[in-house]
Amino acid sequence: MNIVLAASEAFPFCKTGGLADVVGALCQQFASRKNNKVLLFLPHYRNIVRVSSLKIVPGVYLIPVGDKIEQVSLSYINWGNVLVFFVGNRKYFDRDGLYRTKSGEYPDNDERFILFSRAVLEGCKFIGFRPDLIHCHDWQTGLIPAYLKTVYKLDAFYTRTRSLYTIHNIAYQGHYPYSSFRKAGFHPVDYTPDKFEYYGGISFLKSGLVFADNINTVSPNYAREVQSDPAMGFGLEGLLRYRADHFCGIVNGIDTEVWDPEIDPVLPVGYDASEAVRGKLAAKLALQQQCKLEQDPDKPLVGIVSRLDYQKGLDIALNLMEQFKDRVQFVVLGMGDPMLEKAYQSLARNNAGKVSYNGRLDEDLAHRIYAGADLFLMPSRFEPCGLSQLIAMKYGALPVVSRVGGLVDTVKGYDGANEESATGFFINQFSEKGIAQTLEEALKAFGDKKVWNRLVKNAMRQDLSWDKSAQAYLDLYRKTVI
Known part of the structure; x- marks a missing residue:
C-alpha cells in the first residue's frame, strides 16, 4: 500500500x-x-x-x-x-x-x-x-x-x-x-x-x-x-x-525503543520489572540530586511531565502541592500558560528542596523523571489518550489519573483488593479534595512495600508498544x- x-x-x-x-x-x-x-x-x-x-x-x-x-x-x-x-x-x-x-x-x-x-x-x-x-x-x-x-x-x-x-x-x-x-x-x-x-x-x-x-x-x-x-x-x-x-x-x-528503562542511556542504571527496586532507587537519588531536592530515598516523589494548561488540571495541582509538600517531593517539567509557569516558579522558589519546577523542553530530564518518580500525576479535565501515563508505567512510576478519555482505557485503578492486576490510581472526583483523597490512597499503598512492588511490576510488564x-x-x- x-x-x-x-x-x-x-x-x-x-x-x-x-x-x-x-x-x-x-x-x-x-x-x-x-x-x-x-x-x-x-x-x-x-x-x-x-x-x-x-x-x-x-x-x-x-x-x-x-x-x-x-x-x-x-x-x-x-x-x-x-x-x-x-x-x-x-x-x-x-x-x-x-x-x-x-x-x-x-x-x-x-x-x-x-x-x-x-x-x-x-x-x-x-x-x-x-x-x-x-x-x-x-x-x-x-x-x-x-x-x-x-x-x-x-x-x-x-x-x-x-x-x-x-x-x-x-x-x-x-x-x-x-x-x-x-x-x-x-x-x-x-x-x-x-x-x-x-x-x-x-x-x-x-x-x-x-x-x-x-x-x-x-x-x-x-x-x-x-x-x-x-x-x-x-x-x-x-x-x-x-x-x-x-x-x-x-x-x-509508545515507542519502546525510545522508552525502555532497561537500556535508557540517561539513567544511572538500567532496570526491568524484576530489578525495579534497585533501578528506581538509583534513578530517584540521581533525580533528587539534579533537581536539588532533599536526598531521601524513603520520601515519595511525584513527577509531572506536561504542557501547562487548563486541560491538564495543573491549576488545581498547585494547591495540592502546597498541601502535601512536607510529606511528598514534586518534580515538574513543562511549559505553557504564562500564568501557570509563574505560579510554579513561585511555588518552587518558596519550597526549595521540596518542589522543583523546570520550565523548558528537556527530553533527558523527562526520562529521568519517569524513572525517578514513585507516582506520576495527571489530573486532566479531559485526555484524548495520553502518552505520559504509558511511559510512566513502563518506567514503574504509578500514574494518578482522572477517569477520562484514554486514561480509562490504559490504566487499571487500584481499589485495595486487586493488587494482582492494578497499575495505578483513579481520581474519582475531579476537585482538589478528590485529587487529594486519591493521592492519600496512593501514599498508603506506597507504605506497604509488598503491595507497592507488586503494582510497579504490574505496570512495567504491560504491553505498551x-x-x-x-x-x-x-x-x-x-x-x-x-
Whole structure:
C-alpha cells in the first residue's frame, strides 16, 4: 500500500507534544510491514533536527493562497524505511516556533496550513507518488480530505486516493473567519453548514471530519466521550454522531525503543520489572540530586511531565502541592500558560528542596523523571489518550489519573483488593479534595512495600508498544481504501 502521512510535527524532527510521538512511531510501524511504502510530509521549520543529510528535490512548484502565489520546495531524508519530505517556504515556516510566539498564535496560521495542505497534494504529484491513502492528523491537515473531495475531485491522479483523519485533541479546531475559506480556494457553493460553514467562519478540523473517508481518535473511551458529552465534543459532537459509522477509537502506544528503562542511556542504571527496586532507587537519588531536592530515598516523589494548561488540571495541582509538600517531593517539567509557569516558579522558589519546577523542553530530564518518580500525576479535565501515563508505567512510576478519555482505557485503578492486576490510581472526583483523597490512597499503598512492588511490576510488564495499535490502523487503512 502506498501511504502518505501528513502532520505538522513528528518526532524526532519537530515536536511540541504527543502528536509528534504518535506520528513518528506510526511511520516506523507502517514501514516495517511488508508491501507498504510510507512517505511523511512535514513543514520545513527553522529548527528541524536530524536533517544534516537532506537531499533536495530539483525545482519548485506553486501553491495559491488567496490572491497570492507561493513557491514551495521539497527536500527529503531517508529515515529507515520512511521517506520524510519537508515542505519548504521561508515566508511561512522559517520561524522560531512551530505555531506561536510567547505572545500568542501566529496570526497567519491559517495561510501557513492552507499552503502546507495543498503542498502535500501537489508535492505527491511533483514527485510522482500516487497514494492509496493519506493519513491526516489534527486541525493543521484538516483541509486535505476537503481538497480531495472538492478541488481535486476530478483530478485523475487522485481518483483512487482515500483519506483517514485522526483527531488527537478536538479542543484545537483551527477556527478562522470566512476570509480564510476564500484563501483556501474552495468554491462558495460549498460554504454550507453541512460542509464548510462553521459559526460564520471555517474550522479546519470540522472540514476534515466532514470530508474524510474515515475518522478515528486516539482511544475508544475518548471516541465515546466526544460524541456524547458537549463538554468533551467542543461543539462537534453532533457531527461525530452523524458520522458514527465511519468513526472509531484506537488507543496510542509508545515507542519502546525510545522508552525502555532497561537500556535508557540517561539513567544511572538500567532496570526491568524484576530489578525495579534497585533501578528506581538509583534513578530517584540521581533525580533528587539534579533537581536539588532533599536526598531521601524513603520520601515519595511525584513527577509531572506536561504542557501547562487548563486541560491538564495543573491549576488545581498547585494547591495540592502546597498541601502535601512536607510529606511528598514534586518534580515538574513543562511549559505553557504564562500564568501557570509563574505560579510554579513561585511555588518552587518558596519550597526549595521540596518542589522543583523546570520550565523548558528537556527530553533527558523527562526520562529521568519517569524513572525517578514513585507516582506520576495527571489530573486532566479531559485526555484524548495520553502518552505520559504509558511511559510512566513502563518506567514503574504509578500514574494518578482522572477517569477520562484514554486514561480509562490504559490504566487499571487500584481499589485495595486487586493488587494482582492494578497499575495505578483513579481520581474519582475531579476537585482538589478528590485529587487529594486519591493521592492519600496512593501514599498508603506506597507504605506497604509488598503491595507497592507488586503494582510497579504490574505496570512495567504491560504491553505498551505500538504493535497491536499499528495493526488496528492498518486494518482501518484497508477498510478505507476498499
